[in-house]
Each structure stands twice: as structure tokens, then as C-alpha cells.
Amino acid sequence: MRKFRTKREDQGVSNVVATIMLLAIFMSLLGMIMSTYLPAWARTNEATHMLDAADSFLMLKSNIDTQILRSEVDTTMTTTMTLGARGGPLFGVGRSSGSLMMEDFASNNSMYNSTELMMRGKGAINFTTNNYYLDNQRFHYEHGGVILEQGENSVMKFAPNIHIRKNNNDIVFSATLITLRANGVDRAQGTSTVAIRTTLLTKEGMTYLNQTVGLQDAKLRIYTAFTATWTQYFTETCQAGGLAAGDFTVTENAAGNWVEILVRDCTKTAIRQAVVEVEFEK
Amino acid sequence: MKVARALGRDEEAVSVIVAAIMLMAVGLMLVGNFYANYAPILGREDEMVHMYRVHNQFVGVRNSISTLIEAQDTEIELLVGVRMGTAGRAYQGIGRAYGYLTLDPQRSSVQFNASYPVENVDATKGNLVFESKNMYFPNQYVVYENGGVIVAQRETSSFISDPDFEATFEGGYINVTFSSMTLTGDLSTVGGSGSRVVKMRLVTGSTEENYWTGNGKTLEINITTDYRHAWIDYFSQTLVISGFTQLAAGTRPVNQGEFSITSTGYGLWLQIARVNNYDNMKGVIDINLE
Numbered sequence: 001m002r003k004f005r006t007k008r009e010d011q012g013v014s015n016v017v018a019t020i021m022l023l024a025i026f027m028s029l030l031g032m033i034m035s036t037y038l039p040a041w042a043r044t045n046e047a048t049h050m051l052d053a054a055d056s057f058l059m060l061k062s063n064i065d066t067q068i069l070r071s072e073v074d075t076t077m078t079t080t081m082t083l084g085a086r087g088g089p090l091f092g093v094g095r096s097s098g099s100l101m102m103e104d105f106a107s108n109n110s111m112y113n114s115t116e117l118m119m120r121g122k123g124a125i126n127f128t129t130n131n132y133y134l135d136n137q138r139f140h141y142e143h144g145g146v147i148l149e150q151g152e153n154s155v156m157k158f159a160p161n162i163h164i165r166k167n168n169n170d171i172v173f174s175a176t177l178i179t180l181r182a183n184g185v186d187r188a189q190g191t192s193t194v195a196i197r198t199t200l201l202t203k204e205g206m207t208y209l210n211q212t213v214g215l216q217d218a219k220l221r222i223y224t225a226f227t228a229t230w231t232q233y234f235t236e237t238c239q240a241g242g243l244a245a246g247d248f249t250v251t252e253n254a255a256g257n258w259v260e261i262l263v264r265d266c267t268k269t270a271i272r273q274a275v276v277e278v279e280f281e282k
Numbered sequence: 283m284k285v286a287r288a289l290g291r292d293e294e295a296v297s298v299i300v301a302a303i304m305l306m307a308v309g310l311m312l313v314g315n316f317y318a319n320y321a322p323i324l325g326r327e328d329e330m331v332h333m334y335r336v337h338n339q340f341v342g343v344r345n346s347i348s349t350l351i352e353a354q355d356t357e358i359e360l361l362v363g364v365r366m367g368t369a370g371r372a373y374q375g376i377g378r379a380y381g382y383l384t385l386d387p388q389r390s391s392v393q394f395n396a397s398y399p400v401e402n403v404d405a406t407k408g409n410l411v412f413e414s415k416n417m418y419f420p421n422q423y424v425v426y427e428n429g430g431v432i433v434a435q436r437e438t439s440s441f442i443s444d445p446d447f448e449a450t451f452e453g454g455y456i457n458v459t460f461s462s463m464t465l466t467g468d469l470s471t472v473g474g475s476g477s478r479v480v481k482m483r484l485v486t487g488s489t490e491e492n493y494w495t496g497n498g499k500t501l502e503i504n505i506t507t508d509y510r511h512a513w514i515d516y517f518s519q520t521l522v523i524s525g526f527t528q529l530a531a532g533t534r535p536v537n538q539g540e541f542s543i544t545s546t547g548y549g550l551w552l553q554i555a556r557v558n559n560y561d562n563m564k565g566v567i568d569i570n571l572e
Contacts, residue, residue, distance in 0.1 A: 018298040022305070040372060048369040055477055058363040065360055066346065069353045114556050158479065174357040270357055 003250045031104040042085075049085035050137055053098070053127060054157065056081040057139045059148045060125070060196055061158050065144070067200040068176060076199045078281075081127070084191025095191045096131040099239025101282050104276050111191045116192045121273060125196070140226070144178050145233070147226050155224050156233045162262060164248070165241040173263050174270040183280070185280045195281040203270040216218035218269045220258040227252045230259040238263070317375050322418050325376040328368045329419035329507050332379060336412055339364045340424050340431045341443045343410065343480055347463060348429070350447070350484040351565040359483045365410060367475025379416045380475040385467050385569050386411070390427040392462050394562065395502040404506060407506075408465025410569060412425045412478070425509060429461045432512045439512040446563065447517075449554060451526050456538065456556055461563040472571045481570040497556040500535065507549040518554050526554070 056079060063077040083098040103124045110120040124142040131137075138149040144160030161176040180203070188194045222230055231250050238248045238261075249262045318339045339362060346360040370378035391407035409427035416422075417504035424433040430445035466485060472478045503514055521541050523526060529535055529542040535555035 015298050018302055022302055044369055044372065051365070051369070051477055055363050055365065058361060058477075058479065061341075062346070062361050065358060069349055069355055069360070070357050071353070158361055159359075163359070165356060211365055265413065272357075 001211070009125065025161075039270065042123045045085040046131050049082070050129070050134065052082060053129070053137070053139055054146075054148070057127070058158050060141060060198070061144065061146055064178065064198055064274075064276055065161060065176075067273065067276065068178070071200075072096060073200050073202065076197050076241050079191055079196045080197070081196060082191075082193045083127075085131075096129060096133075097189065097191050098127055098129045098187045100194055100196075101126045101128075102180065102182040102280070103182070104182050104186070110221050117152055121177035122180040123178070123182075123278075125278065140260065142175055142220055142224060146228055149226070149245055154229045156229055159233065159237075162237065163241070163263075164238050164243060166243045166247065170197050170267040171243065171247060171263060171265060172268045174268075175220060176272040176274065177179045179273070179275045181275060181277050183277045183279045185282065186278070188220065188280045188282055189206060192282060197279045197281055199277040201275040201277050201280075203272065203274040205270070207271075208269040209267070216265045216267075217262060218266045219260060219262045221258055223258045225257070227259045234259065234261045294409070302454070321371075321375050324371065324374065326418040328371070328376070328416075328417045329379050330394065332365060332368045333414065333416075333419060333422055333424075335365055336381075336414070336424050337431070337433060337442055340410075340412065340426055343426050343482070344429065344431050344443050346482055347426075347565065347567050348461075350482060351487040351563065351569065354487050355486070356486075358486050359481055362480045362482070365477050366412075366473065366479060367415070369475075371399070377417050378475045379419075380473060381412055381414045382415070382471055382473045382572060383478055383480075384411045384469075384471040385409075385465065385571055386469055386470045387464075387466050387569075390425075390508070391504075392428050393504045393506075394460075394560075395504070396475040398501070403446075406464040406564065408463070408569075410465060423509075427463075427509075428505070429463055430512075430516070432509045434509050434512070437511075441510040441512050441516050444516065444520075447520060449521055451525060451527065451539065454464065454538075455558040456498060457559040457561075458554060458557050459561040459563070460503070461565070463571070464564070464566045465569050466566060467569040467571075470571050479572045481572060483568045483570075485566040485568050487565040490516040490564060492554075492562070494558055494560075497538075498556040501554045501557040501560055503552040503554075505549045507508045510545055510550045513550055514545060517541075517543055517550075 010025040060079040060081075063079050067075065069191050077110070081100065083100060085096045087096055103126060105122065108120065121143065124140060127139040129138070135150055138148040139157070144162070145156055146158040147154050148157040161174075163172070163174045165172050224230055231252055234248075234250045243263070244246065247264055252258070253262045342362045346362055350358075350360060364383055364385065367378050367380035370376055375380055385408070387408040389407070390409040393405040408430065409425055412424040414421050420435055423432075423439075425432040425434065428445050430441050431443035432439050433442050446459070449458045450457065507513055518528060522530040526539050526541050529540055531542060531544045533542045535542050535553050539551065541554045
């Protein structure tokens, strides 16, 4: 075996060392960007998208309420919603995506007086995020309100048009029951912007001035996956409206799929029922 | 000098170090240039887009209030979101803009008088103001008062959505219509950079019709406002376009088709001569900020 000997050389290696050092500096900078800077960037993008999604749902709710208020049947309003966050291929920052879905048969509700069914509504619109960095959120439009769910918790983000007030012992209960009906495309996934077209099909309203003793109770039953949120909402609405504890009862069923509010001795019960057609346009 | 001489001349190895230092200098210069020039432009762009968004949202408030009054429905509440600030770009050294949204039910009043004899017709008051706290773009006030949306920046202000005001000649008669709003609710301010919700509910709404035969009456509209430039320009342009003749400030109009606008310490005073018909749509809107 011939012994391999390295030749002693005093020149030339400094270039190689300097290049390697420069590469090392560059790689450590890149590593720092990938581990610290990019997650902060992506988190900001996702947080902004969550705010935009909340604004879109508020706009959707507001548009539907405005259509019902104007009573302009067959007129259409459009709400835009971007399903994903900003992002880009730079350094591998992915775009979070989302799923928008219309649920025709979800979230039924029914309004009763003491003896009979008065009106009913149903349908929900659901948006679920698919975030990389932030916790996923779910926006749920049902019964005219918008519920925000994150993890185990949910809140009534934008309240429905259900008003219960007590003035001088007169209790007024007003509610707008909305039926959402899908037309054409009823789901969308991805990162693009979707137009949600809502068209008012019918609207009717009834006002009951309850004079007959024993026929003055009003009861609204809501089928929902968010029973705790609705229970809290009804309780707070009644308390804020000046009702005493004996004026109302909020009940959840044992199976946890509906909530019922009973308001006793209503002087006036005003109910609106509207059917709104919903279509997604990609 | 002694040290330099001791080090001596050496032509080997230093060029790479110099090159590395130069490269780092170029890199730092690029980063410095980015933060000094590019980041402020990005920040200004974000804030400008945000201000446009707030403008649109205030126009949404105006439209919602008009819808509530037209529908005369006191049981439906309309909601409009107002984005208070920008998200910022912390990773690029761009901070978040924020803002304040204030409901002041006592601010900015409108009072009508039909003179000779003096007759108080009506008064309304209240405004909703968004005050931006930008870092790059000039700060603005976006204001809803008396059916219109005003943007005020530095010393000037103008309407981006006009109030419902109209003055016409018809068959020798002068007809004036104006929708005026009273905003009720608690004096309240909300702030931050996220979204806030303006809840609006109609309390009462009605249209008051006034008819004066013969030479009619001089209609006086007193507006107490912090944004008198916007109102003066608006009334002046609207009335001149409609064929009215503007007199000098402080001059009382006497002949048919004349009007004058006088700036006061608290706002302005509009006088229109010989008005025969004055319709005032009045609304009282309860506002709640969340």
C-alpha cells in the first residue's frame, strides 16, 4: 500500500474557506427565515383571511336581512367570499383553503303559540377553514345568525333578528324565520373567491295581538348543532330585553340537538317567514 | 503609521475577505433600501385600500339606514361591519393602522325654520365618525351625518355619498325635499384594528309635508357640523345645477330662485327664498356599536 500524503500548501485554501463560510452564513439566514419569518408571515395571512371570512358572513347576513326588509321578491344580491388565504410559492408558503357548503335540510326551526304551529324555517350555510398555522374556524349561518366555532367553543358572532322586549308589562316577541333553499351549485372548496347569490323568493308576516288568556305564550324551537350557544343567546337576549326569570324558559333536549325558548304572556308576537334561494358561483 | 508599516504589504488572501465584506455591505444596503423606500410604499398602499374599504362600509351604513326608513320596519335590525385598521406586515417592518369609531348622539344637528313668521319645522342630530390612525397614509375622518357620508382629510372635507336633498322649480313653485336623521344610542367609542359592527334599528320614521301658498316662505336650514366645507360645497353645487342663483354670504334671498349660504362659527346657514313645498323625511335610528 502506498501511503497517501497530503501536500503542504500555504496558498489557495483561503478562497475555499471563505466560500464555505459565506454559504454557511447564507444557509443559517435561510434557516432563520424558514423557521421564524415565514410562519409569522403565513400566520398573519391566515389571521387576515379569518377577519375577511367574518366580514363576508356579516355581509351575507346583512344582504339577506336587507332583502327581507325591502320585500323585493326575485331580486338577487351577491356576497363575495374568498375561500383561502393569501400565500404563494415563495419559500414554500402554502395557501390555506376552505370549504363552503349549503345545507338545505339542516337547522330547522318552528314557531308556535300556545296551541298551533305558526311558521317555520330551515337551512344553513357553512364555511370551514383548512389552516396550516392558526386553529381552524367554522362559520355557520343559521336562523339568521352567524355562529363562529373554534375548537370546543362557539359564540354567536352576529345575532339573528329575534327580539324579545318587555315594556310596562307588555312583552313583544318578534322573530324572522329564514328558509334557505339551494339552487344549482351548493358547495365550493379551494382558495378562490366565490360569489354567493341570494334571491328572495317569498316573504310573509303575521302579527298576533294576543288578548285571549291562555293563548299568550310563544314558543320557538331551534334544531341546531350549537345548543349551548343558542341557550346563552336566548337567555342574554331576554335578560337584556327586561324580562324577569318567570317570563321565559330556555330548554335544551337531552339529545342535545334542539333548543326551545318559551316566552309567557306575550302581548304581541310578530313573525316573518322568508324563503331565500342560495347559489354559489365560482 | 508604525502599525501600518509593521503589518507590511501583503498581496495574498485579503481579496476574498474584502469581497465578503463588500457582499455583506451590498446585502445590508439592499435591506436598508427596502425598509427605507419599499416598506413605506407597501404600508401606504395597505392603508389606502383600508380607507377605501371604510368609505364603502359607511356608504353601506347610509344605505341600510335609508332602507330601514323606507321599509318603516322597527323589528328588523341591520348590521354593517367596519374594519378598524390594517393587518400590518410585521415581517416587513410595517405596523398596523388602527382607528376609532364614535357614535355621538348630540353632535351635528340640523334645524329647519320657515321664516316670516318664524316657524320651527324640525331638528335632528347625531353622527357616526370613524377616525383613522394611519402610519403612512394621511389620516381621515369618515362621517355619517344627516343622510350623507363625508370624508375629511386635513383641512378639507367632501361628500362621498350625498344626503337626500333636492330643490326644484315646478310650474313656478319651488319644492324642497330633505331627509334628516336622528341617531340615538349611548355616546360610545370603540377602537382597534379588527372589525366592529354597527347595529341599526328604526325607532320611528315619517314624512312631514309643509305647503305654503302664494310667495311661499324663506326656508332656513341651520346645520351644526364640524365639516362645513362639505355641506357648503354640496348645497352650492346642487342648487346652482338645479338653476338657483347664489347670493353672497350673509345676504338674505328675497326673489324666487335665490339662495345664500353663510358660514357660521358652528357650521352653516342655508336660506332659500319663496319655498312653496317642503317635504322632510325624518328618521330616528337607534345605533349600537359592538
